[in-house]
Amino acid sequence: MQRLIDDAFLRQLSRLRFITKGRRHGRLSGTHTSPRAGVSLEFADYRPYTPGDDFRYVDWNVYGRLDRVLVKRFVHESDLPIYLVVDFSASMGLGSPTKAFYAARLAAALAYLGLRGLDRVGVYPFRDALEPSSVPPRHGMRQMGHILRTLGDLRPAGETSIDRAVSDLLARTRESGLVVLVSDFLSENGYRDGIARLRHRKDDVIAIQILDPAEIRPTGTGTTELVDVESKRQTVLTVGRSTLAAYVDRLGRHQDELRRFLLERGIPYVLGTTDRPVERLIHEDLRRGGVLR
Amino acid sequence: MTFLSPSALYFALAAGIVVLLALFRTKERRREVSALFLWEGLREDPRTRAARRRIPFDLLLLLQIATVLALALALARPAIRTRASSLSALAIVVDGSASMSTWINERETRYAAAIEEASRLVASHRGARTSILQLSSTPAILFAGDRSGNPSIALSESSPTASADGTLDDLIAILGSVGGAAAFERVVFVSDHPLPEVPAWLETAVIVGGRNASIDAFSARENPNGPGVLVFIRTTNHTAESISGRVRIDDGSSEVSLSVFLQPGASEAYVLPFPTTRATTFTATLEPSDDFLADNVRHFALKRPIDLRIHWIGTPNRYLLAALEAAIPVSIVDTPDDANLTVVYGTTVPGNLTGNLLLVHGDMPGVVRIGADVAAGDVLALAPDHPLLAGVRADALRVASIPAIETIAPGTVVLAAEETPLLVEFDAPDRTITFVAPDLLATNLPITVDFPILIRNLAARLVRIPAPLSHGWSLVGEPIPFESEGERVDAIVAPAGRSIDVADALATFTPRQAGIYRVVSSRGTYPLAVNVSPSESATVGTEAVPLDAHAAASSTRLHDVWWILAVTAAILLAAEACVRARRASATGGTT
Numbered sequence: 001m002q003r004l005i006d007d008a009f010l011r012q013l014s015r016l017r018f019i020t021k022g023r024r025h026g027r028l029s030g031t032h033t034s035p036r037a038g039v040s041l042e043f044a045d046y047r048p049y050t051p052g053d054d055f056r057y058v059d060w061n062v063y064g065r066l067d068r069v070l071v072k073r074f075v076h077e078s079d080l081p082i083y084l085v086v087d088f089s090a091s092m093g094l095g096s097p098t099k100a101f102y103a104a105r106l107a108a109a110l111a112y113l114g115l116r117g118l119d120r121v122g123v124y125p126f127r128d129a130l131e132p133s134s135v136p137p138r139h140g141m142r143q144m145g146h147i148l149r150t151l152g153d154l155r156p157a158g159e160t161s162i163d164r165a166v167s168d169l170l171a172r173t174r175e176s177g178l179v180v181l182v183s184d185f186l187s188e189n190g191y192r193d194g195i196a197r198l199r200h201r202k203d204d205v206i207a208i209q210i211l212d213p214a215e216i217r218p219t220g221t222g223t224t225e226l227v228d229v230e231s232k233r234q235t236v237l238t239v240g241r242s243t244l245a246a247y248v249d250r251l252g253r254h255q256d257e258l259r260r261f262l263l264e265r266g267i268p269y270v271l272g273t274t275d276r277p278v279e280r281l282i283h284e285d286l287r288r289g290g291v292l293r
Numbered sequence: 294m295t296f297l298s299p300s301a302l303y304f305a306l307a308a309g310i311v312v313l314l315a316l317f318r319t320k321e322r323r324r325e326v327s328a329l330f331l332w333e334g335l336r337e338d339p340r341t342r343a344a345r346r347r348i349p350f351d352l353l354l355l356l357q358i359a360t361v362l363a364l365a366l367a368l369a370r371p372a373i374r375t376r377a378s379s380l381s382a383l384a385i386v387v388d389g390s391a392s393m394s395t396w397i398n399e400r401e402t403r404y405a406a407a408i409e410e411a412s413r414l415v416a417s418h419r420g421a422r423t424s425i426l427q428l429s430s431t432p433a434i435l436f437a438g439d440r441s442g443n444p445s446i447a448l449s450e451s452s453p454t455a456s457a458d459g460t461l462d463d464l465i466a467i468l469g470s471v472g473g474a475a476a477f478e479r480v481v482f483v484s485d486h487p488l489p490e491v492p493a494w495l496e497t498a499v500i501v502g503g504r505n506a507s508i509d510a511f512s513a514r515e516n517p518n519g520p521g522v523l524v525f526i527r528t529t530n531h532t533a534e535s536i537s538g539r540v541r542i543d544d545g546s547s548e549v550s551l552s553v554f555l556q557p558g559a560s561e562a563y564v565l566p567f568p569t570t571r572a573t574t575f576t577a578t579l580e581p582s583d584d585f586l587a588d589n590v591r592h593f594a595l596k597r598p599i600d601l602r603i604h605w606i607g608t609p610n611r612y613l614l615a616a617l618e619a620a621i622p623v624s625i626v627d628t629p630d631d632a633n634l635t636v637v638y639g640t641t642v643p644g645n646l647t648g649n650l651l652l653v654h655g656d657m658p659g660v661v662r663i664g665a666d667v668a669a670g671d672v673l674a675l676a677p678d679h680p681l682l683a684g685v686r687a688d689a690l691r692v693a694s695i696p697a698i699e700t701i702a703p704g705t706v707v708l709a710a711e712e713t714p715l716l717v718e719f720d721a722p723d724r725t726i727t728f729v730a731p732d733l734l735a736t737n738l739p740i741t742v743d744f745p746i747l748i749r750n751l752a753a754r755l756v757r758i759p760a761p762l763s764h765g766w767s768l769v770g771e772p773i774p775f776e777s778e779g780e781r782v783d784a785i786v787a788p789a790g791r792s793i794d795v796a797d798a799l800a801t802f803t804p805r806q807a808g809i810y811r812v813v814s815s816r817g818t819y820p821l822a823v824n825v826s827p828s829e830s831a832t833v834g835t836e837a838v839p840l841d842a843h844a845a846a847s848s849t850r851l852h853d854v855w856w857i858l859a860v861t862a863a864i865l866l867a868a869e870a871c872v873r874a875r876r877a878s879a880t881g882g883t884t
Contacts, residue, residue, distance in 0.1 A: 091327035186328035215327060221338070224322045228329035235329065240338020250331050 004101075004108040004148055012279055013109055016292045017117045018080065018178060046070040081137045081177030082114040082121045083203075085169060086151070087210075089127045090229040091184055093156030095212030095274045102274045103182045103210050104151040109282055110180055111147045113292070115140065122173075123147045126165035127158035130172070137177070159230040160187040166194030170201060178204045185209045185258055192261060205267045206291050209258070213275045216251065218244055294373050295493035297474050297853065298465070301368035308361045315354045353876070356869040360862050367858035372475055372494065382422045382438070384477040385411045385448075386464060388484030389427035391769065392829040393453040395485070395585040397502025404453040406500045407483040414481060415444050421478075424471045427451060428459035428482070430770040430826075431803070432467040455587060455806050456770025457826035461488050464495075475853035487838070499838040503584035505531045506538070506555060507830035511577045511591040513567070520683040521568035522595070526577055528563075530555035531831060539580045544572035553579075568683075571753045574809045574820045587825040592809050594820035600624065601752055604632035607640035607655060612739035613748070620749035622818075634755050639732065649725045649755045654696065654732040660719055661728055664697035669731065670711030679707045681718065681727075681754060684746045691737040695730050704728075718754070725755050767823045772801035785821075786811040 049058060049069040057071045084107045092100035107123060114121035122137035124130050133154065135146045162183060169179070179198055185191060185207070198205050223238045237243065255271075262269045270289045272281045286292045296302065326332060393404035401409075415423055423444045425436035431454060436447035459467075464482070468474050474494050482488070482497045491497060510527040530536050534557055541550040542565065549567050567575075579589045600622040605614075613636070617623050626632050634649045642650065642657040656662050674687035692710045704719035710731075719726040738744050767773050785793045788808025795802070804810060810821040 094325060094327055184327055186331070188328070188330050212327075220322070220324070222322055224324050226329060226332050227323065227325050229325045229327060231329065233329050235333055237332060237335065238337040243335050243338045246335045247332060250335070254331065 004105050004151060005112065009109065009279065010112060013113055013116075013282065016113055016282070016287075018082070018113060018119070018292060045073045047073055080114070080117075080119040081173070081175050082110070082119050083124055083137065083169060083173065083177055083179045084111055084121065084147075085124045085126060085165065085179060085181045085183075087127075087160060087162075087183035088125045088131065088154045088156050089160035089187075090157050091160060091186055092210070094229060095214065097274055098156065099184055099210045099212055099274055100154070100156040102272065102278065103208075104154070105278045106208065106210075106272065106281065107180070107182055108148055108151055109278060112144060115144055120177075121147065123150055124165070124169055124172075125150065125154050126160075126162075126168070128161040129164050130168035134172070137173075160184075162187055162191040163194040166198055170197060176201045176203045178206065180206045180208065182208045182210060184211055184215075186211075186215075186254075191258075195262070195265065195267065199265050199267070205265075206270070206289075207258075207262050207267055208270045208272060208286075209255075210272050210274065213273055216248075216273065218247060294371050297370035297372055297492065297494065299369055299490075299492060301370070302365055304368055305362055305365035307365070308358045311354070311357045311361055315351065315357075353869060353872050356865055356872060360865040360869060363858050363862035363865060367855045367862060370475075370853055370855045371858065372853050382477045382479075383414070383418050384424045384426065384468060384471065384474075384480045385414060385444075386426045386428050386468075386480065386482045387411055387435075387448070387451070388458070388482070389429040389433070389451070389454045389456070390458045390829060391429075391453065391455045391587050391825045392458075392485055392585065394455075394587060395503035395505065397500070397584070402453070403485045403500050403502065406502075407485075407498075408448050408451070410483050410498055410500065411448050411481075412445050415448070418479075424477070425451075426467050426471070427454075428464055428467065428484075429454050429456040430459055430463070431456045431805075432459050432463050434467065434471060437471055454770065455825050457768060457828055458486075461490055461492070464488070473853070497838060499836065501836065504534075505583050505585040505588070505830060506536050506579060507531065507585070507588035507827065508540070508577055508579050508591045509560065509588075509827045509830065510562070511575075511593050511824075513575050513593055513595060515595070516566060516568070520678075520680045521566065521570045522575075524549070524563075524565040524567050524575065524577075526563050526565065527560055528553055528555060528579060529560040529830065530557055532583075533557050541578045541580065542567060543576045543578070544570040545574065546572065571683075571749060574822065576809075585830065587807060588827065588830045590807070591824050592807065592822035594809060594822040596819055600818045601634055601755075602626045602632045604629045604635045605638070606635065606643070607638040610638055610653070610733060612733055612744075613638070613653070616739075616745050616748035617752055619745050620752045634752075647724070651727050651729070651751065651755060653729045657726070657728075660702045660726065661717075662699045662701075663730065664699050666694040666696050666732075666735070667713075669693065669695040669713065669715075672715060673709050673711075674707070675709050676705055676707045679705065679718075681707050681716065681747065681750045683750055685743045685750070689741055689743060692731050693735045694732075695735070698730065727751060727755065766827075767804065767821060768826045769804055769807055769823055770826075772803045773821070773823075774801050782812060782814045784813040786813070 046059065046062070047070065049071050053071045057073075059070050059072050062068065062070050086103050086107045088100055092098065092103060095102075111121045111123065118139065120137035120139050121143060122135050124134045131154065133150050135143070135150050138146075160183070162181070162185075181195070183191075195205060195207070221239050221241065221244070223236065225234055225236050227234050259269055268289045268291050270281070270285050270291065272278075272285065282292065387404075387407050389404070393402065393407065395403050397403055397406060411425070422438045423436065424434070424438040425444050425447050427433045427435050435451050436442060436444040465474065468477075468480065474480050474492075480495050482495055483500065484497065485500055487497045487499055488495075507529050508526060509529050510525065513522040513524045516523050524542050526540060526542070528540065536555045537552075538555070539550055539552050540563070541548050544567070547569050549565060551563060551565055553561060553563075555561060574592070574594045577591045577593070582589050601617060602624050603617065604626050614623070629635050629646055629648060632648065634651060635646060636651045636653070637646075637655050637657075638653045640655050642652060642655065642660075644658060650657075652661070654663070669692040672687055672690040672692055674682060676682070677687070687708060690708070692715065695710050695713050695715060698714055701714065701717070702719055704717045704726075706714045706717050708714075708716035713730065714728075715730050717728040717730070719728065733739055738747070782795050782802075785795055785802055787793055787810060788806065793802075804823040807823050807825050810823060812819055812821050
């Protein structure tokens with residue numbers, strides 16, 4: 001099997017890091033600003049001295065000028081739990097390379113970025129629910145090995161349910177964080193409820209849609225037996241140019257609906273096609289979409 | 294343009310299969326999709342639906358059809374005819390089949406006329422490289438285009454065969470052995486009838502003449518209801534006049550005949566009893582003879598041994614042996630396995646003995662048991678019409694003593710002395726068992742004139758092999774397969790008495806003349822009748838076509854251009870592969 005990431009690919013990612021909105025609550029020190037004041041180089045505010053405060057944080061200059069004893073407060077930099085939620089349903093098995101491989105490669109790259117930024121990163125593959133092989137968020141590059149093994153072992157199968165997968169995620173994780181949802185979003189079962197619940201928990205959500213070029217611009221005419229790879233439902237259709245145009249139109253409406261839903265909730269949306277190198281998706285599209293800097 | 298192998302054009306029908314496969318593939322296309330709900334309910338394209346009923350325009354399909362058509366054309370070996378300044382290569386194919394022996398007038402046969410025609414052609418193209426071929430079912434090269442030789446001498450020294458007509462495939466094959474049709478500017482066929490399928494590159498001259506009536510079918514079988522055989526014969530009158538004649542059937546020592554009257558173009562079939570014959574081979578002759586003699590005489594042979602290999606057990610008896618030798622060639626063998634008849638005289642038959650048996654004055658366990666000799670009464674013929682008694686007068690026989698018969702199996706009692714069975718033929722499947730009760734020395738049989746006749750009848754019964762109801766003829770020029778299981782052919786004796794050397798493991802034999810052959814094999818000596826093919830009888834009535842009618846087209850040359858089409862097919866195939874590869878890469882894994 002083709003390797004998900006290699007050294008050359010990792011070198012290209014060295015200068016990137018995640019952008020989070022606002023200040024995050026975290027358990028450990030990290031590189032993301034926290035609403036809690038703490039110890040760091042970034043000045044935050046003053047407050048009046050109270051007994052017990054560390055004398056080292058008394059601002060003696062202010063005391064000299066204003067004759068008031070004030071203590072300096074600094075921004076507390078906390079770590080960020082990053083949940084990489086990756087779709088491995090049967091529909092992700094289509095395309096060349098498959099959408100699942102593309103998604104796994106992207107997730108591996110994002111996991112590396114997170115771990116390198118001292119964040120806790122976990123991977124949660126899902127089909128119609130979260131897979132048991134999920135890797136909970138942890139620090140350190142040893143976590144990268146677990147993540148790569150999990151992503152490399154999974155094969156696309158079964159039906160998709162983003163809503164149920166997100167419900168499982170919320171049940172398993174108490175801490176809000178950055179949820180990167182990688183899927184083709186071509187599920188009849190919907191995605192609205194799940195994403196809405198994530199936002200309700202104050203999670204930062206990034207939606208990355210992976211599609212194959214043949215799904216965006218299908219070719220081939222004639223009488224065709226169309227088979228849904230997930231539900232195995234079939235229909236026979238005489239496909240002509242007008243049918244293909246109608247399909248493209250319907251897919252466009254589906255995409256518009258998805259984008260509008262995400263925009264209304266302030267969720268960045270990035271579309272990745274399997275014919276576009278993952279490197280370019282990360283360096284160009286994710287940076288342009290405000291996900292990385 | 295003409296085609297040297299036009300039958301290969303049938304290969305073009307494979308293009309239809311390609312179209313059918315394309316239609317089938319169009320109907321059965323299958324595509325896996327991620328989200329069927331995006332496709333469901335879409336309006337079908339009416340133009341595409343209409344196109345489904347006709348063959349879709351598809352570059353791939355067009356290339357495939359073009360490839361198949363190019364291959365078919367290449368296999369058909371197209372040749373283009375170009376003008377040549379002078380004739381440099383000429384092939385003359387003379388029909389050498391049996392019908393060319395037909396006399397067209399008092400001086401010459403069709404073959405002689407054909408040779409004359411061919412010689413004129415050779416003379417008119419002096420200097421050209423000329424090949425002379427003889428076409429029949431056994432084709433031959435008479436002169437292979439050697440410039441130093443003289444084709445006219447090869448023509449004059451040749452003679453027709455007794456073989457059947459050659460086919461177009463035979464003609465193409467023998468032309469191939471001298472360079473192929475394309476190597477000659479003219480290929481001329483001189484015959485008494487044109488080929489059923491005449492390619493454009495072949496000129497045909499037809500020579501006609503002669504009257505003919507023929508025996509088309511002739512066979513015999515042993516008469517199931519009486520002595521001798523039944524003869525089946527069919528005659529045909531190929532002329533435009535009625536013929537009154539006679540058919541004679543000769544077995545070498547006696548003959549039967551019948552008068553025939555044949556209407557113009559009519560066939561008549563007859564069944565004729567031949568009760569007096571005990572022969573194995575027969576010859577039918579239609580009289581009066583006509584201009585094609587080969588089909589006026591036909592031969593037939595019952596496939597049964599014409600010699601007797603005897604294994605003798607018990608008391609020697611010179612009278613019996615002498616009578617057997619007078620009836621049929623006899624040889625004495627040491628073991629019963631090599632014999633086709635075992636004679637047991639004055640003793641008990643061994644229990645494991647198989648095959649045909651003549652038992653004289655002895656016992657056979659389970660079949661007959663004799664007691665002491667007693668005085669015998671008058672001899673009576675209980676089955677006077679039995680084949681054993683054909684030509685025998687039973688009332689002349691006298692028997693002094695005969696053994697009492699204690700037990701006897703079912704069978705036909707042919708002769709009896711008073712009430713004691715004297716001559717019995719037992720019912721036995723797959724073998725013949727004949728029982729003579731008295732010692733021959735206690736009878737007057739050895740000194741009667743009927744004794745050799747009785748023994749000849751006996752020998753004929755003992756070595757008979759049931760003949761099939763119908764027989765296929767063995768034909769001149771056609772290989773005759775021998776039975777492969779355990780049969781070893783030692784020699785074949787031709788009708789003229791000449792012995793033909795055979796290879797160690799002879800599987801087939803191709804006769805070159807009609808008549809009765811003798812095959813000497815490990816299973817004995819048996820006759821083989823060979824006739825001229827009956828298809829040779831029907832070549833009258835064809836219109837004559839003189840060779841001069843084709844002379845105007847003489848100065849042209851055929852060029853075989855199959856390779857151009859073969860290269861075209863290869864290019865089309867490569868283009869098809871490219872288009873297919875591009876489509877595969879364009880559609881990816883979703884189609």
